[in-house]
Amino acid sequence: MNIELRRVTVExxxxxxxxxxxxxxxxxxWDNRDVNKLGLYGYDYLDCYWTEENRWAFFIVVDENLAGFVMVNDxxxxxxxxxxxxxxxFVMYKYRRNGIGKFVAMKVFDMFHGKWQLKRHPKNIASVHFWNKVISEYTGDNYKLVESYPNSEYDDGTLGDIFLFEN
Structure with a gap:
């Protein structure tokens, strides 16, 4: 299996x-968001990934097929x-539970050295288990996790859990 990260171009x-x-x-x-009048969720910051510095978007490509994406900013x-x-x-269902997400997360962390934060929704149990395992392994258990971090609300009002670590 060939896993790649490809930078998303404006095209x-x-x-x-x-x-x-x-x-x-x-x-x-998990966050109970509704679609807009066009039936879409929309992503308010999408254009910022090409108009602002310090925003990076990558496609996850597995054997030349789109398998998801990862977006990093400061x-x-x-x-x-x-x-x-x-x-x-985001890793699409077909590509989950076979190490792709872990590989991609660690590769992205390795691409950007410094202090990181990562927010997860506590109701997304699969994500909770995934990030607990990946960040623990990546950092050798040298991280801080603040559950229900103040002022980190999702659209449903749930406070996010925040990982903080340095690489």
């Missing part, structure tokens, strides 16, 4: 926009001084 923006809709549809089971989710935030992370 590929529509593809990322389409994948973000699938991601947001899945995520709506915009903090919470009031902690960090260099990078894992903004969005």
């Amino acid at each position: 590929d923006k529509e593809i990322l926009k389409n994948l973000l809709e699938k991601y947001d549809y899945e995520f709506s089971q 915009y903090p989710e919470v009031d902690e001084k960090t260099d990078y935030s894992l903004a969005e992370f």
